Amino acid sequence: MxxxxxxxxxxxxxxxxxxxxxxxxxxxxxxxxxxxxxxxxxxxxxxxxxxxxxxxxxxxxxxxxxxxxxxxxxxxxxxxxxxxxxxxxxxxxxxxxxxxxxxxxxxxxxxxxxxxxxxxxxxxxxxxxxxxxLEGYEELGSQASDEEDGEDVDMGGDVVIVGEDGDEAPELVNVEETKSNGKAESPDEQQEQQEVEDQEDQEAEEPRFQPPVDATQADVTSEAYLRSKLTYSDGKLVDDEGNGVMMAWETDIMRQSVDELLPGREPGKRILNIGFGMGIIDTMFAETKPARHHIIEAHPGVLEHIDSPNSKFGSAWEESGPSPGAFKVYRGRWQEVCKQLLAEDQVYDAIYFDTFGEDYSQLRMFFTEFIPGLLDPKGRFGFFNGLGADRQICYDVYTKVVELHLADAGLDVDWKVIDVDMSQLAEEGKGEWEGVKRRYWTLDKYRLPVCTFLG
Ligand SMILES: C[S@@+](CC[C@H](N)C(=O)[O-])C[C@H]1O[C@@H](n2cnc3c(N)ncnc32)[C@H](O)[C@@H]1O
Missing domain, CATH: 1.25.40.20 (Ankyrin repeat-containing domain)
Incomplete structure (x- = not known):
């Protein structure tokens, strides 16, 4: 069989x-x-x-x-x-x-x-x-990880199930309520209870499966990334651990994203790009002759690159805008800068989001909390869709998850499927991946999201 x-x-x-x-x-x-x-x-x-x-x-x-x-x-x-x-x-x-x-x-x-x-x-x-x-809820360790008949049963799961005999319907339990029940009496019992609670707290802090936004690598945190030393070389931008922050093979994805976000590449549009990287998409955005072009970038190394004499996005570019502040690099994390943009009532026709070292919760927060205020009612929003891209099933799961969360935020998504030329991307450490720590893209089809407001 x-x-x-x-x-x-x-x-x-x-x-x-x-x-x-x-x-x-x-x-x-x-x-x-x-x-x-x-x-x-x-x-x-x-x-x-x-x-x-x-x-x-x-x-x-x-x-x-x-x-x-x-x-x-x-x-x-x-x-x-x-x-x-x-x-x-x-x-x-x-x-x-x-x-x-x-x-x-x-x-x-x-x-x-x-x-x-x-x-x-x-x-x-x-x-x-x-x-x-389920934020605020966690698995009940005592029931989930019991050893049965010498067998090491590791639930490792995420749904909280209550029921002594397993026949009960799954039921959610608020951990704080559970912890406050069954108070310990003696000092020994209190110490024992404290140890159990510490263990539970530690388990609760362990990260769950959550693909990074760029799917580049799960072990990079935003803080560590923003402190890391970056190297621009030969068609790629890597951090000091050898993680690929941005790579030239993504150029076609950037080009098609611009085509979808600015149909006909009409001039005079208001554009916001989050994450400069190699400046690939910003170069394409700039070519459309926008009325406003704002870039948000947080990494000191990238900002230094932007300020370098050969950069197209230095102070001369900022001064070349059609009005003061129309062309501008905002220096800082989008999490802070976007609050400022909201306070300034800035609204855009096209918004693109492509950061690094952040997980899906940040992308979700961006489109839930900031897109409604920053995107014109007829505007378009896109993001680099590397969610779970190191495994087809994770990519498929996250396509649906993000679709549901976008709908929750009042956004409709249209997926444009693009062929990815895998000839130089097929093997770890070879071709495009030479000198890059981890092959973060393994799929021959890219789903390019084009998001607009529902209705
Ligand atoms: C993958 S690159 C973007 C590549 C870009 N789309 C291009 O075409 O070259 C990600 C960029 O996001 C920046 N970044 C990461 N976290 C950020 C944050 N919280 N706020 C602003 N920029 C951030 C990184 O420093 C990096 O320059």
């Missing part, structure tokens, strides 16, 4: 797999829904993992379908979908990776099981949307 030796049940369930995990992996593999349901009465079991292969029940239920073939049994495929659905319902984690660095969705996509892939994408969207809603 399965495609390669690596996809066989004997290869995926290791001899050292604990019996309870083995049982659910086997039941999921054979799409035995009744047994799966019975085994799911233990919290955490939906996400149990083989300690050697990292196989989860979701991986197993999908992998065992193999690629579509004439031998496909419709009844078994239906059972597979139901098994996957049931596992997701009981907290199976959509983005757990196995020892081949594949999520269950990656396996479904590789095998060409579109329906199962869509189930995984939808689960990812639900999980990511819940994270957004």
């Amino acid at each position: 399965a495609d390669t030796d690596a996809d066989t049940i004997s290869a995926r369930i290791s001899p050292s797999c604990p019996p309870e995990t083995q049982r659910i992996l086997t039941a999921a593999w054979s799409h035995d829904l009744d047994t799966v349901k019975k085994l799911l009465d233990t919290p955490g079991r939906a996400s149990a993992q083989d300690p050697v292969t990292g196989e989860t029940p979701l991986h197993a239920a999908i992998r065992s379908c193999g690629s579509p073939s004439e031998d496909d049994d419709p009844a078994d495929l239906e059972a597979a979908s139901k098994t996957v659905y049931e596992l997701l319902l009981w907290g199976a984690i959509w983005n757990d990776v196995d020892n081949h660095n594949e999520t269950p969705g990656c396996v479904a996509r590789r095998l060409g099981r579109t329906e199962l892939y869509e189930l995984c994408v939808n689960a990812g969207v639900r999980a990511e949307m819940l994270f957004g809603v």
Whole structure:
């Protein structure tokens, strides 16, 4: 049934797999829904993992379908979908990776099981949307990470589930309320309770899966980036860790973004660009002869580059504007500068957002809190869409998540799909990636967002 030796049940369930995990992996593999349901009465079991292969029940239920073939049994495929659905319902984690660095969705996509892939994408969207809603809530560690029968059950999930027997409906619990219940009596008990609470606080602070805006790398923080030393060289801008901040291969994406944000490249428009980088998009914006062209940039190294004698955006450019302040580089973080722009009642026909070292929450904050005030009612807003771009399923999940959040902010999004020439981008450390720490783009299609106000 399965495609390669690596996809066989004997290869995926290791001899050292604990019996309870083995049982659910086997039941999921054979799409035995009744047994799966019975085994799911233990919290955490939906996400149990083989300690050697990292196989989860979701991986197993999908992998065992193999690629579509004439031998496909419709009844078994239906059972597979139901098994996957049931596992997701009981907290199976959509983005757990196995020892081949594949999520269950990656396996479904590789095998060409579109329906199962869509189930995984939808689960990812639900999980990511819940994270957004659940600020102030966290997982109940005591129930989620219990060790069962010597089996290390790591929920690692994000939905809070309450219910002693696992049959209860999932229910959200406010952590602050939970903590204030069951007061400790003796000093020893108080110390023990404090340690538990400290541990919970530490866990609550751990970052969740949240793709960086530029998908460039998850381990860069904005503060560290803004302190880093930058190098402009040979078609790229890198920080002192070797992270690619901006690369020339993105030029076509910038060009097409300008075409979409300024249809017909009409002159006389009011433009705001956030993140100067290599100045690629600003050069294109400038060529349209705008009435106003504002740039926000925070990094001292980039600002120094802007001030250098060869720069097109130095003081001479600022002075060449049609009116005082019409062409201007705002020096600082957009989080502060945009408040000033709002206070000045600045409004733009086209706004582009492409920063670095910031995660999705910042992009969301930008379009939720600032776009309504800064964008003309008929204006267009775009951003560099590198959200989750190092893995197709993450890109697909984030396309839907951002679409929902944009709608929440009163914005409609049109995706223009662009082919990305991968000939020099296919291999880590080679071609365009030479000298760059991490290959942050892996996909042959870019979804270019064009956002306008709803209605
Ligand atoms: C990917 S580059 C932009 C590339 C640009 N689109 C181009 O065409 O060259 C990101 C830029 O955003 C800047 N940046 C990062 N965080 C910022 C912030 N909070 N406020 C303003 N600029 C920021 C970086 O210093 C960098 O210059």
